[in-house]
Amino acid sequence: MFTIGVLARRAQCSVPAVRFYEAQGLMPPAERREGGHRVYGRPDLARLLLIRRLRDLDVPLDRIKAFLKLDEGGKPCAETLAFFQEQRDAIRQRIEALRDLDLSLSLHMANCQSGCLPAAKACDLYGALST
Amino acid sequence: MFTIGVLARRAQCSVPAVRFYEAQGLMPPAERREGGHRVYGRPDLARLLLIRRLRDLDVPLDRIKAFLKLDEGGKPCAETLAFFQEQRDAIRQRIEALRDLDLSLSLHMANCQSGCLPAAKACDLYGALST
DNA sequence: GTGCCACCTCAAGTAACTTGAGGTTCAAGG
DNA sequence: CCTTGAACCTCAAGTTACTTGAGGTGGCAC
Incomplete structure (x- = not known):
């Protein structure tokens, strides 16, 4: 209590x-x-x-x-199981989407590091995530 | 246009x-x-x-x-890179949290399938996710 | 020239809470 | 026994990121 x-x-x-x-x-x-x-x-x-x-x-x-x-x-279990399975599918999808995003972020950062470090130029921001 | x-x-x-x-x-x-x-x-x-x-x-x-x-x-790039790195860290954390959830869902489902199938009994729902 | 769809603005609604105001209860210390 | 401070109470209003609705114009096809 x-x-x-x-x-x-x-x-x-x-x-x-x-x-x-x-x-x-x-x-x-x-x-x-x-x-x-x-x-x-x-x-x-x-x-x-x-x-x-x-x-x-x-x-x-x-x-x-x-x-x-x-x-x-x-x-009975059937409905509960179905509900949980639905959630697991949703989780899988979200993990994939997040990995996608992570990949494009990392690509951009690589780009940025090689392209911008010498000069203090600004990054090409829009190109990064929009492709 | x-x-x-x-x-x-x-x-x-x-x-x-x-x-x-x-x-x-x-x-x-x-x-x-x-x-x-x-x-x-x-x-x-x-x-x-x-x-x-x-x-x-x-x-x-x-x-x-x-x-x-x-x-x-x-x-300059430094701030942009920092921002992106922050987002990547956040992504990593969320992926881990989601995997955790997926694991506990799968454990529960296994439990449920072995424990409830014979009778049409209800699953022990709260025990599943709360531990 | 007349549909009809896509567009416009502005106001109000929605989800899932959080924050604030103003007041009560409870446990601990003096 | 009394008081003090944290934790609790209710109710109302605010927040974020939009969506939905009302009521009205623009643009193009036939």
């Missing part, structure tokens, strides 16, 4: 974000103490961590919400 | 986005025809492509703006 501050730290997110997730229905309405302070337990942390992981993948909140609801309904 | 629609298509972005970049000072105020329609040339496309590439890296608009201005001033 811990406070919202502790929960947030453990999930690497801000306190207002946790409250926001509750307001949006991604986190269940938290139990409260006498004074109104929210109290959380281990399952809440697990849920929040899941939300954050999916957010790191840029899965939008309403998709996460639907997914969590699906899981609450005790749906 | 081409229209905003053609420009946008070539840079894989929306027409309003191009106008938005102009309003924000990332694109220079475009030349206009008699009727008021914007006209663009090759350098505009190069600039827009650069902006989009950097946006794909989640570089915020004001950072891109500062960078473009730096380049316009004809600053």
Whole structure:
């Protein structure tokens, strides 16, 4: 049993974000103490961590919400597996895109280093990334 | 010389986005025809492509703006190289994070496939990503 | 000359939070 | 027991990077 501050730290997110997730229905309405302070337990942390992981993948909140609801309904693995596979495909694509970008950045830097170092000339910036 | 629609298509972005970049000072105020329609040339496309590439890296608009201005001033390579190196570091970090995520997704899926297939039981969702 | 699509401006909406104002609760120290 | 400071509360407004919509013009084909 811990406070919202502790929960947030453990999930690497801000306190207002946790409250926001509750307001949006991604986190269940938290139990409260006498004074109104929210109290959380281990399952809440697990849920929040899941939300954050999916957010790191840029899965939008309403998709996460639907997914969590699906899981609450005790749906069979098939749908869960499909969802995860979808995320893995998205990850693969993004890694490829990032590698592409990295390559063109490195090409430009090589260009720049050989072409510009002698004089303090400016780099040919647009040529670099636009091809 | 081409229209905003053609420009946008070539840079894989929306027409309003191009106008938005102009309003924000990332694109220079475009030349206009008699009727008021914007006209663009090759350098505009190069600039827009650069902006989009950097946006794909989640570089915020004001950072891109500062960078473009730096380049316009004809600053020496050193600063440009530093900027690019920074982006490459960011790319590397993001690729690693994505690989991490992919790993934990795959572990979960393996778990799920062996544990849940016989019965149509639900997966242990929270345990999957939260550890 | 009349469609019709692409363009124009301006205002408002969206996602996912963050920041701020103004006020309460809680645990520790005196 | 009292106070003090951090952590909590709610509610409203701000932020970023656009998108969407309304209402209206430009340009070209037939």
